[in-house]
Amino acid sequence: MNDGDNTRTERDSPPPGAFRLEIADGAGSGWLRPGESVLKAAVRQGIRIPHLCMTGECGSCRCRLVRGKVRLKRDISSHVDAAALQRGHLLACQSEAQSDILLAVPGLSHGMDAGALINTGGRIKSVTELNHDIRLLTVELDEALAYRAGQYGQLCVPGHPSLESAPRCYSFSCAAQDGPQTEVQFHVRRVPGGQFTEWLFAEDRVGHALAITGPLGDFGFRDDGRAVVCVAGGSGLAPIKAMLEHMSQLPSAPDTTLFFAARSQRDLYCMDALERLQRHWPAPGRLLVLPVLSGEAPDSGWEGLRGFCTDHLERFCSLADTSFYLCGPPPMIDATLEKLRGQTPPHCIHYDRFFDRSHLAEAAA
Numbered sequence: 001m002n003d004g005d006n007t008r009t010e011r012d013s014p015p016p017g018a019f020r021l022e023i024a025d026g027a028g029s030g031w032l033r034p035g036e037s038v039l040k041a042a043v044r045q046g047i048r049i050p051h052l053c054m055t056g057e058c059g060s061c062r063c064r065l066v067r068g069k070v071r072l073k074r075d076i077s078s079h080v081d082a083a084a085l086q087r088g089h090l091l092a093c094q095s096e097a098q099s100d101i102l103l104a105v106p107g108l109s110h111g112m113d114a115g116a117l118i119n120t121g122g123r124i125k126s127v128t129e130l131n132h133d134i135r136l137l138t139v140e141l142d143e144a145l146a147y148r149a150g151q152y153g154q155l156c157v158p159g160h161p162s163l164e165s166a167p168r169c170y171s172f173s174c175a176a177q178d179g180p181q182t183e184v185q186f187h188v189r190r191v192p193g194g195q196f197t198e199w200l201f202a203e204d205r206v207g208h209a210l211a212i213t214g215p216l217g218d219f220g221f222r223d224d225g226r227a228v229v230c231v232a233g234g235s236g237l238a239p240i241k242a243m244l245e246h247m248s249q250l251p252s253a254p255d256t257t258l259f260f261a262a263r264s265q266r267d268l269y270c271m272d273a274l275e276r277l278q279r280h281w282p283a284p285g286r287l288l289v290l291p292v293l294s295g296e297a298p299d300s301g302w303e304g305l306r307g308f309c310t311d312h313l314e315r316f317c318s319l320a321d322t323s324f325y326l327c328g329p330p331p332m333i334d335a336t337l338e339k340l341r342g343q344t345p346p347h348c349i350h351y352d353r354f355f356d357r358s359h360l361a362e363a364a365a
Contacts, residue, residue: 053093068100073095076094118143132266132267137187149175158210167213170187244274264295265293333351
């Protein structure tokens, strides 16, 4: 972050050859230096465009060009298909301005249907085991936060040498009830070598301070009148569960099928909560919950689905007539997108890749 004097001076007096950066709905403004990516310029000037990797691998900085011209530094088709590109969608980290630009940013611009972005402190209220490597992190906030099911927050640990300035992104795992929330929950999966998860899992952290920025992201349910299929893997269940809870509170909800991908029975979690949603789904729709195990022992007695979610999609839905919501690790997302390619309209496919540090290291290699 720049110190205050430098930020004010640059915003008032553009550097030579700079272009103007505006965020829709007055959510931020600044200057873009020649050859500088939109994301780098935003971070430098305190404009909080969502991001994780800054290299084009995670797709978190996707936003929409409302006005102006940009040059793409690399192919972004793994995150933005041709139709979305024509509509102005881009990755801020891979875009260089060729003129003054106006951007709509998920979580910042009102047109993207998100709550007001806030920075607040909080304290860990509880850390509860969900399965052998996922914990339910409950945080009491100093300031109430309004979010939409499917969005996420960035967490930092004040005073920690490496976790104070490097935010970790986690999706809210419960639907918001009755407006802004003073308590939020996240599903945190232990990542070997992951600094935040190793810190959280190492000892009792109840009462420890956290800093939270949110809400961020534009993933979430869009009522388009179509049947819904959700595909969740690992802790990617968090935003899907929140979205299903939100849908269950509507006067009516579409027929919905959840494929929950896991390696074995020990990796499944929140099954009781999902079964409750299934029992109380608003009529005339129905919710079907289908765990799919890819590594379960053949002699375990498991009577549910085996293999991968993509093996079973066409058995339970019409790919052409369904809206899809995908959340989880990149290989699962990529395999499902390939399955849907050419069969499901692109505007009916919504996804959120869950990158952790291991995925980013693999991508960089």
